[in-house]
Amino acid sequence: MSPAAIIREAETQGIEYVGITDHIHKGTDPSFLGLLRADINSIETSCKVYLGCEADLPAVGESLVSPYVLANTDFIMVAANHFHHPAVVKPASASREDVARLFLDMFTYAVSLEYVDVIAHPLYVMPGSYNPLAPSLLTEKDLAPAIELAVKNQVAMEISRRALMPEQRPFLVWFYKLCKEAGVKFSIGSDGHRICDVGRTELVEPIVSELGLDDSDIWLPALRTAQHTAKPG
Numbered sequence: 001m002s003p004a005a006i007i008r009e010a011e012t013q014g015i016e017y018v019g020i021t022d023h024i025h026k027g028t029d030p031s032f033l034g035l036l037r038a039d040i041n042s043i044e045t046s047c048k049v050y051l052g053c054e055a056d057l058p059a060v061g062e063s064l065v066s067p068y069v070l071a072n073t074d075f076i077m078v079a080a081n082h083f084h085h086p087a088v089v090k091p092a093s094a095s096r097e098d099v100a101r102l103f104l105d106m107f108t109y110a111v112s113l114e115y116v117d118v119i120a121h122p123l124y125v126m127p128g129s130y131n132p133l134a135p136s137l138l139t140e141k142d143l144a145p146a147i148e149l150a151v152k153n154q155v156a157m158e159i160s161r162r163a164l165m166p167e168q169r170p171f172l173v174w175f176y177k178l179c180k181e182a183g184v185k186f187s188i189g190s191d192g193h194r195i196c197d198v199g200r201t202e203l204v205e206p207i208v209s210e211l212g213l214d215d216s217d218i219w220l221p222a223l224r225t226a227q228h229t230a231k232p233g
């Protein structure tokens with residue numbers, strides 16, 4: 001998954017925009033972003049390449065997005081549900097109620113942060129962590145304040161292939177519909193961890209169709225940092 005290999009694969013598929021979002025967990029040295037930027041800038045390509053990150057939210061009130069991270073990325077994606085990671089807060093108990101409460105609190109905090117551009121796989125329960133049906137206890141009334149904040153702060157929701165998990169899909173599609181009705185924008189993610197995943201966004205096409213999304217619903221990052229790989233035009 002070197003930038004050169006990713007960009008080459010994206011070009012092969014005729015992809016116009018590619019976003020790269022390495023994980024930032026608690027303890028990750030973010031200086032890799034500067035190296036990654038230099039690497040990307042050295043590649044000549046017709047793709048528009050955006051350098052982002054997927055930063056964990058360790059707990060409500062805690063952030064891993066430092067001024068350095070902000071200065072070296074085009075966009076910030078935050079995961080408010082990496083509860084499988086040891087450095088991320090855990091619910092008071094594994095009961096559906098406690099799990100749902102923490103999902104909501106973390107999500108609400110994430111969309112309140114002005115620098116956040118996208119929420120990674122929102123309200124998705126990682127396999128083997130908690131009851132996958134826990135977040136479906138959340139009602140429209142529970143979620144409305146957070147969705148309003150997402151609109152106000154222009155925070156987009158990622159539609160990832162995780163949302164296709166049969167158990168979780170009904171709740172997640174319902175949630176995405178609430179977001180769309182409220183005017184939230186969406187980001188289509190491949191969740192690519194291997195070269196063969198690059199551009200595999202067609203997997204979420206059934207959800208995109210079900211939601212009736214068009215180009216106007218899709219969020220794209222602005223290029224925050226000065227240097228960019230794309231050739232003019």
Ligand SMILES: [Zn+2]
Pocket residue numbers: 054079082120121
């Ligand atoms: Zn993630």
